[in-house]
Amino acid sequence: MGNESGQNFQRRHQQIPLAVIKRLPVYHRYLSDLHQKEVARISSSELAAKIGITASQLRQDLSWFGSFGQQGYGYRVDELLREVSRILGLNQNIGMVLVGAGRLGRAIIHYANFKRRGFHTKAIFDNNPEIVGQIIDGIPVYDISELENYLKNHSIQIGVITTPATVAQEVADRLVRSGIKGIWNFAPVSLKVPDDVIVEHVHIGESLMVLSMKLQQRKASGPDS
Amino acid sequence: MGNESGQNFQRRHQQIPLAVIKRLPVYHRYLSDLHQKEVARISSSELAAKIGITASQLRQDLSWFGSFGQQGYGYRVDELLREVSRILGLNQNIGMVLVGAGRLGRAIIHYANFKRRGFHTKAIFDNNPEIVGQIIDGIPVYDISELENYLKNHSIQIGVITTPATVAQEVADRLVRSGIKGIWNFAPVSLKVPDDVIVEHVHIGESLMVLSMKLQQRKASGPDS
DNA sequence: CCTTTTTTGTTAAATATTTAACAATATTAG
DNA sequence: CTAATATTGTTAAATATTTAACAAAAAAGG
Structure with a gap:
């Protein structure tokens, strides 16, 4: 389990780069797709390949907000989708x-x-x-x-x-x-x-x-x- | 007059950065506005201030496509608008x-x-x-x-x-x-x-x-x- | 005609972003 | 239980973008 399990929102106090922010909705879309297809887990390299970016960038981006993955396993799709939704503010009306x-x-x-x-x-x-x-x-x-x-x-x-x-x-x-x-x-x-x-x-x-x-x-x- | 008067399209053979490409339509919009208001000339610093970027960036961006200004004078709005339109491919059907x-x-x-x-x-x-x-x-x-x-x-x-x-x-x-x-x-x-x-x-x-x-x-x- | 001012286009420096590398650690297989 | 494998989060390097600086040159003012 990630060391802080996403309990914290926005780990560092620096400003999150706009480039990162603009990729989050894309992650959300792909994760929604995977979730709908009932895929349970995905690694950063698999997801990055689908999206057309590098695995490094995906991990780097997510690291602005917390640690959501598991070494040796990858990410649980439902959990990561939930986190990304929360970051995007989609959990509120x-x-x-x-x-x-x-x-x-x-x-x-x-x-x-x-x-x-x-x-x-x-x-x-x-x-x-x-x-x-x-x-x-x-x-x-x-x-x-x-x-x-x-x-x-x-x-x-x-x-x-x-x-x-x-x-x-x-x-x-x-x-x-x-x-x-x-x-x-x-x-x-x-x-x-x-x-x-x-x-x-x-x-x-x-x-x-x-x-x-x-x-x-x-x-x-x-x-x- | 600019040393090459915009005769050439895309001076260097490197790929034009996407960031530059995305700003061109913005330049086009502001130049259209100025043209409509019958402003004849504008300097890079004036135009950049209106747009909310630095003069340096504006000049750097334009330099990818040629030399359209005049030292000590600035840019002729109609000419620059024409050039930017051409770069954007707006002169053809x-x-x-x-x-x-x-x-x-x-x-x-x-x-x-x-x-x-x-x-x-x-x-x-x-x-x-x-x-x-x-x-x-x-x-x-x-x-x-x-x-x-x-x-x-x-x-x-x-x-x-x-x-x-x-x-x-x-x-x-x-x-x-x-x-x-x-x-x-x-x-x-x-x-x-x-x-x-x-x-x-x-x-x-x-x-x-x-x-x-x-x-x-x-x-x-x-x-x- | 000469001097001062303005402003470009470009080269160099600073900043930001992306990619690569890797130690740490969980999982899997035997 | 131990070793091998997979994969993260992060630190460091590479790349790209933005900003600053300035020489060159045109314009303006006398």
Whole structure:
């Protein structure tokens, strides 16, 4: 058994590298898969091979959070999945509101609600009178003017912005003023927020540009290299 | 004027770091903004400050592709925007097909078509008979069985996957067999493709987990640190 | 026309991340 | 019970990325 059995969260007091943080959801996905397939144990080298990284990196990453494996045996899939879930904060319920009930907003509600447990979209806000009052996926749509009032009376941790880019900053400001500390932003703008607010930006357009660029590079440098 | 005036694409023969590639779309966005505001010139330090990086990094990044600035003057916004667009491959028309006409698919078509020039979704494929035959945003929806035949007869560079995770790999295989070299994947699976095919994965769920984790960390280590 | 200022592109130093190596230890096999 | 094998967590080395420093050169000001 690991020497500290994962009792402690984040062993060292240094800041965890962003590169490590970004790999954790990937580990979670693969571990979920294995768990579903009822695989009981896996070694760092097997798991790393599946993911396409080195075993060293996997062990190094995990070591930021504790010791979850057993020498000579490897990791128990269910235990490691539980630990990674805990590290990711997936063991608690998180309340969200979504601003911008356009196509992307509707798609995200669906995605977020069905795919990931623990994240609950409690309310939707929009400025279109034709949408306000509707119920989308079981979630009520309120007028954007109600935003501050709603947030005052409900426990919400994350605000999701799926508005046009032009109003995203204004929405962010309003969320921040109402005490929201986490913003999941789909609008293609870099939001300016205070230091104590965390923004995760989903870079849809940027991702397509990266693909376009890589294709162009590949073409330029010869298809065989 | 820069000593080589950007005549050459990618000066050195080394591989361009992924970290650099990922920043280029950000540069593009800020330069577009400046261009729209009719700003004519900008120095590396001004632009870097806006973006929130160091001037050194900006100049270092650009130097991978050529010399676009002028000592004592800075960069001409229109020229640099043109160069960055060219590097990103935004100056050419790119044909795309989208597989999976669900909510996310429809949102992406809208997003990709309206927001970014150069990318044209030519056809949509789905297996739902109720959707097949429809026209979405001016784009015809065909039965998924038509995919290979369509790709044989049209010039398509990118396949977009917005199907459920369960069928994403199968769709990817079919795209690859039809000669597609670029895949823009929204399904939460790591696609296995040959080395000459480029996959860009939009990590929607993973991004939410990262946000969740950062919130949890912030909470744990005290709101003031 | 000359001097001062600005700002680039690049070389070098500092920092961060990844990979390799290995001692420690649990498991397995005989 | 002992020896051989497997595999972790961690320390050290290698690699990559970021930042700083600065010579070169253009622009601005007199």
